[in-house]
Amino acid sequence: MNSEVSIISRSPKETIEFGKSLVQDARGGEVFALIGELGAGKTQIVKGAAIALGIEAEVTSPTFNIVHCYEAKNKTLYHIDLYRIEKLEGSLRLYIEEILHSKEICFIEWPGSIEQLLPPWTQYWQISIISENERKIIRLR
Numbered sequence: 226m227n228s229e230v231s232i233i234s235r236s237p238k239e240t241i242e243f244g245k246s247l248v249q250d251a252r253g254g255e256v257f258a259l260i261g262e263l264g265a266g267k268t269q270i271v272k273g274a275a276i277a278l279g280i281e282a283e284v285t286s287p288t289f290n291i292v293h294c295y296e297a298k299n300k301t302l303y304h305i306d307l308y309r310i311e312k313l314e315g316s317l318r319l320y321i322e323e324i325l326h327s328k329e330i331c332f333i334e335w336p337g338s339i340e341q342l343l344p345p346w347t348q349y350w351q352i353s354i355i356s357e358n359e360r361k362i363i364r365l366r
């Protein structure tokens with residue numbers, strides 16, 4: 226557990242680099258909960274992760290789809306965005322639970338509604354806006 230990690234990013238590019246570093250040693254099974262307001266840079270982090278995993282498709286904000294799935298060489302990257310989802314039920318909830326316990330790599334934006342479903346090995350990262358181009362990235366737990 227490393228709660229004192231704190232990084233300042235001065236550009237979207239630096240945040241993408243940070244996203245790359247998060248999955249550098251990923252073996253599969255990692256879960257990253259990304260916490261931060263609208264436009265903080267959560268999706269930029271996922272973009273970086275996708276680049277590091279060799280994914281060529283462009284990572285976008287999943288506006289209509291809650292779950293985006295990108296195939297990498299020997300791993301799958303899941304990008305889940307629960308913006309405005311208050312309660313998760315039924316088959317979608319089961320599907321997400323399955324992803325969280327899989328051997329794949331999973332990033333979740335707006336994880337509030339599934340907080341109780343997040344496994345104990347989840348890494349919680351908070352990204353906050355300092356100024357137009359500056360972001361503070363902190364590991365919460």
Ligand SMILES: Nc1ncnc2c1ncn2[C@@H]1O[C@H](COP(=O)(O)OP(=O)(O)OP(=O)(O)O)[C@@H](O)[C@H]1O
Pocket residue numbers: 234235236237238239240261262263264265266267268269270286308334357358359360
């Ligand atoms: N240092 C920085 N790091 C990340 N993004 C930055 C930075 N400086 C400026 N930006 C801009 O902030 C925006 C971040 O957008 P992004 O979609 O990643 O946010 P988000 O946290 O995913 O928001 P949402 O909750 O709406 O999905 C982009 O337009 C990006 O260019």
Ligand SMILES: [Mg+2]
Pocket residue numbers: 267268286334
């Ligand atoms: Mg986003």
